[in-house]
Amino acid sequence: MTESNRGLLLALFSYSMWGSFVLFFSLLKHIPATEVLLHRVIWSFLFVAIILTLSKNWGRAKTALLNRRLLLALFCSSLLIATNWGLYIWAVSVNRAVDASLGYFINPLVAICLGVIFFKESLAVYQKVAILVASLGVAYKIIGMGELPWIALTLAISFGLYGLVRKKTQVDTVTGLMIETILLLPFAVAYWLWLLFQGQQHFSISTDGALLILAGVLTALPLLAFSAAAHRLSLTILGFMTYLAPTLQLLSAVLILDEPFDDGDLITFSMIWLALLIFSGGAIWRRRKTPRSIA
Template structure:
């Protein structure tokens, strides 16, 4: 098997796990989202700690912890990704996974806007058209349906800001996740102790306990797979595959979880999909003019 094919399989594995999150977290909808989040943090930390021990990469994590500016940046990113995780878990628990999936469709376009604001990046014509169409989609949901898509926008903005901070930090994916979970670990541990004292925690040697542990594993595992895939695939292919996860989340929300998808949703999503088609097509055309190698 060639390296590019191995990278493709790793990327498909990562995006398939992310795409299954709507179904997975629906199995935990009877547990408060904040409690699911605390277990996601704790078991992610334990799983990544095992990986770092097996690969003998703890020195990299320890070195990063000594960098105060890096720790501060990752503390901010950890709060953003923690809020993002919690909101998504809650959205699934209240049968709003369709709206949550919309947030991850919008996220790449939010990232472009943040690049313009913080890095003074210039927009190509196709990017301006894509953002305009996405804004029309959001505007239709607000005006045409009379509903402000706060879940979608909150997920997109929090994830966009998270990506912005991580872009400015010189740390690899695994080490970054380890530091983020370490920084969130005290909050998660205190909350778990409080739940134990109150007698309100749901973790036990049961299916719920297994699923809560699995929530942490499924947080770290696709990141590891994606990191390995990124070294083997072109950015163009990875960029197109980005939309696989929210597509699977949307399909599973409608076809498996039975959430409604009416004409208003169809118009909103159609405008978003058209904007992403223009965005991806323009990016592919642009990269073909500047050939990039596949590692």
Template sequence: MNDSQRGLLLALAAYGIWGCFALFFHLVKHIPAVEVLGHRVLWSLIFVAIVLSVTRQWKKVRYAFNDRRLLLLLAGSSCMIAINWVLYIWAVGAGRAVEASLGYFINPLVAVALAVIFLKETLFGFQKIAIGLALAGVGYKLISVGELPWISLTLATTFAFYGLIRKQTQVDAVSGLFIETLILVPAALVYLSYLLLAGTGSSLSSYDWGLLMLSGIITALPLIAFSAAAKHLSLTVLGFMIYLAPSLQLLSAVLILGEPFNQDDWVTFALIWAGLIVFSGGAALKHQRRRTKHS
């Protein structure tokens, strides 16, 4: 197996796990979302600590702790990812996984918009068209339903801000996740301890405990796989594969969890998918022209 094939398998594993998130968090929908988040943070920290120990990468973490600016940035990214996680968990439990998947379809376009605003990057013609189509989809949803798709927009925006912050941090994915979860762990422990002492926490079976512990593994594992895949695959391939996870989440929500998908949803998703086709196609063409020019 060559590097490209290995990278493709790792990327498929990462996006495949992310794509199953709706099904997984549906299994713990009887547990309040914030409680699930607390366990997810705690078990993620433990699993990542084991990975760092096995791979002997603690020196990267120690280096990060010596950089105050880096810690401040990771504190910001940890807040963004915490909001993203808890909202997604809640949305699945509330039977709104379709809306949640829409957020991750919109995310790449929101990320481009943030790059233009904060990083002063140039917006190309195909990107303007793609963002315009996505805005049309959101606008149609607003008109047809009478309310803004706030779940989708919040998930897309928080994850885009997370990516924007992490883009400015000189730390690898695993070490970064360890520090982010470490920042969140005190709040998680305080909350879980309060539930235990007050007797208001969920009555958890051994099966529930197993799922909550597994939530930490499935949080870290795809990130590790994706980080490894990125070393062997081009950005063009990864750019096209990014839509695999929300596609699987959408199919899971409709075909397995039985959530409704009506005509208005078709129109909204069609406009956003059209924007993504323009966005991905334009990016691929731009990349190919750049390679031809430098060859």
């Protein structure tokens, strides 16, 4: 098997896992989202710790822990990703997975806007058009339906800011996740102890306990696969595959979990999809044109 094919399989694995999160977390609807989040943090930490031990890569984590500036940045990223995780879990638990999937469709466009704001990146015409079309889709949701898509916007912005912070940190994916979960661990453990004291915790040797442990494993596993895939695939292929996860989330929410998807949702999503088509098509056209202009 070629490296490219291996990378493709790894990317499909990671995006398919992310796309199936809506089904997985729907199995934990009866448990408060904050409790599911604390277990996601704790078991992610333990799983990544095992990975680092087996790969003998604790040296990177120790170096990162001694870097105060890096720790501050990763503390910010840990709060952002915890917000993103918690809101997503809650959205699924209250049958708002369709709104959550919209957030991850919007995310690439949010990332462009953040690049302009923080890195002074210039926008190509196709990027401006894509952002305009997406903004019209969100505006329709607000004006036409009288509803602010706050779940989608919060997920998109929190994940976009998370990506921004991580871009500024010189740390690999696994080490970064390790430090983030270490920083969140005291809060998670304290909350778990409080739930135990109140007699309100749901963890036990049962199906629920196994699913809560699995939540941590499923957090780290696709990240590891994606990190490996990113070294083997072009950004164009990865860019297209980014939309696989929210597409699977949307289809799962509507076709399997029977969440409502009315004409208003169809219009909003259609405009977002059109924006993404313009964005992806423009990026491909630009990459193909650049080598010719250099030659």
